[in-house]
Amino acid sequence: MSSGNTMSLWCLLVLLALPDPTVSTNPGVKVQITQQGLDYGRQIGIAYLQENLMSVNIPDISGSKDVSPIGDVEYRLSGMRITDLDLPQSSLGLVPGTGISLSIGDAFINLHGDWHVTYLGFIQDSGCFDVAVSGLTIKATFGVGSDEMGRPTVSSDDCTASVGGISVKFYGGASWLYNLFTSFIDQALRNSLETEICSLVHNAPLKSLNARVDKYAEIEYSMVTPPSISNFLIELSLKGEFYNIGQHQDPPFSAPPFSLPPQNSSMLYIGLSSFTANSAGFVYNRAGALSLYITDDMVPSSSPIRLTTETFGAFVPEISKRFPDMMMKLLVKTSTQPNVTFEPNNMTLQAMGTLTAYAILPNTTLEPLFILNMDASVSGNFYISGQKLAGSLQLNGIDMGLGTSYVGELQTLLQMKPLFNIFIKLVVIPKVNEYLQQGFPLPAIGRMNLINSKLQVQKDYMLIGTDVHFTQ
Template sequence: MSLCCWLILVAFIPMTLGTNPGVKVKLTEKGLEYGRQLGMALIQKKLKTIKVPDISGEESVSPIGKVTYSLSNMQIEDVGLPKSALDLVSKTGVRLSIGNAYISLRGNWRVRYLHIIKDSGSFDLNVNGLTISTSIAIKSDETGRPAVSTANCAATVGSVSIKFHGGASWLYNLFKNFIDKALQNALQKQICSLVPDAVSDLNPTLKTLNVVAQVDQYAEIEYSMVSSPTVSNSSIDLSLKGEFYNIGKHEEPPFSPAAFSLPPQINNMLYIGMSTFTANSAAFVYNRAGALSLYITDDMIPQSSPIRLNTRTFGTFIPQIAKRFPGLMMKLLVKTVKTPFITFNPNNTTVQATGTVTAYAIQPNTTLSPLFVLNLETSVSAQVFISGMRLAGAVTLNKMDLTLGTSYVGEFKVTSLNNILQMVLKVVVIPKLNVQLAKGYPLPTIGKMKLVDTQLQVLKDYMMIGTDVQFSG
């Protein structure tokens, strides 16, 4: 992994201009510094692969006349990059600069002069004061994933110091100057061909981006750009779609994301803002998929509970049930009738859900006889947390209101069922829901990415994740 790992965050791909994002990402200077540290190892490794071509030529050297020379079999021994910087250029992009670098190499030399005299040996070469400067461009490839490349590159070799071994020492000084110049030119060309290669080597890793990430059998979430990155002197800010869809069917919900902004932050490398639009698009998808429904039978009620799902228990509150359907087990169907609505307020996440509870008596031949339909209004509070590379949650019941929708057994007081329905929600429905919520949904990732020292805040209309990041492998 390298500094360019961070550039994934600058190119989350296909752009749909003019749409507010559901998710915002802020990459800080601290994050770029971590990327720079990782990147230097990659650049250093790449520079060690420099293949300096054999150099040969002919020069007139006083007083012996023409000297034919060649330098061959040049191999890099060491590369040092003691000083480097990765800078944000407002409204432009990212600039990488390396200074005071050095390269050491070894090779063989051979000369011929006066047409018949030959000499040869080996040499050590030290290149000092090497500077490299390049601008990094980010674009979308043909698959809709990010690709990085160098927009320009400049390399300057400060000085070249060569030490010859073997042969006549008086001869070295005669052709040392023009060999120094030839080596200097050759190295400058090689360096500025390898730096783009080092940046491009990241592209296979960028192709691992989960631009569309599957959540479960019902849903996937899309992380694509809705506008170009905003580059300031202190951060790179990204606007991502952050929208849930049914798998295989991308249907837009009847609501749109509202604008929101992440506040300035400097403590962590990365900040991710998730708006209520993202959460509500999930609710829309699961409701459309019919996933927000649950059949409840007596075996799902704890054995210790005195309340059972049978006509005897319900007959205590609604006598006509016991009279018309004596000694039968019952089944409840709890389902939403419209998309739940999620709100974010400081330190508070609330879900409002409207649904129905339909009660059935189970006949001996397994036929279901409807008893009544209740309208159900519930409010739950959610706790949201990070689990690995996923955003997960758990809910608790705040309140519940019941009204009678349809009765097939005559009139009765709905309030008499409050305790039963509250128990069913608390011990069956909500635990089942929390099992699913604990699985979470994936955050945008590349490669072997790990979140470190993560904090989550719920704010007005969005939640914000502040985190450091580590890459391995």
């Protein structure tokens, strides 16, 4: 496990960034970190400290001391490194309204280094030494904030490291020097170790939470209100809004309030409101990404219905009369952003759009035949795939009405409706499902994996209960 790839307990806390105080809005996503999650975070944090303490750089210690009757003795302790350590007792607790406290007790550290002295102006002596540090305690509290760019920061508001006892063994050199070393090495090493340990705590790594989805969209997971911290859990309110890449335009609707019930059987709970889903629809519709051309080669070969002017000419003779024996192309696209609603155990998406039918002329240009207005209702199934929310849709029903006709009156529109239902079911829904199965990134940090995940659809939001696992 390397420090660059290891995520520690305060990686969970990166979610706790304070927002711009001028912003007041309801969240699109809520996250609860339970005591189980904090306990796991403590294990990761202790592993981080143990790994990085082993490689901590302890500065050389040098100076001089007047020793009667010799006079000044110049000394230097160098090459100090930790050879063994253990952090056997640790606890992690919540500080209501503030953050998290970490306490480590009864720890020990063994060090090895070299010593060198000069006295009487020219006599030199040297050797090595071992140090056993016992009764080491570390106490730290972590607060939250944001930098000048509004990005999340997590800081150690307070850190104290205290060394209980130090035992030193010297090797080599004159024995009369040993008492000299014992008199100053104790305090010098205490100061150095206490400083280096807290410096390590202060400099824990952080990760960004904004998640790029694809070439069209990214999701912003910044905080919209300060975290709510009780004795039992941390609840975070995140913006959870989709934006067009490089164009952060808010949708013409706002997030309604919703609340998560207290949970305790999983480490982490994520509530995704209908606002988050609808902001995705706004972004993709605005980008023109919610459109699909349907050609005959996309229709399963087993289908007896082909996308030709002869097929549609059976209902509208003018089509086959003016464009005999030609292939056709359909363009399906949304006219407004789709609207998602969540009800217990049910997700429904209502989409309004148009279907434009074209004849493909011999020179490959497209000749419009007619435009239909559509109002479709679909139901969704969602699940967790890796670090993403994925899903699939199924068509509930579709209503159609004539928008524009370029081939006369379409008196037989209702008779053609089954044809379009077939094309929607056989081509459009599978294509949409291909994309949905790629998934949308959930709020996560670094190499955090979601495991044992369960998803429920509630009133106005989806609830994901999950455990987490950090990997290298």
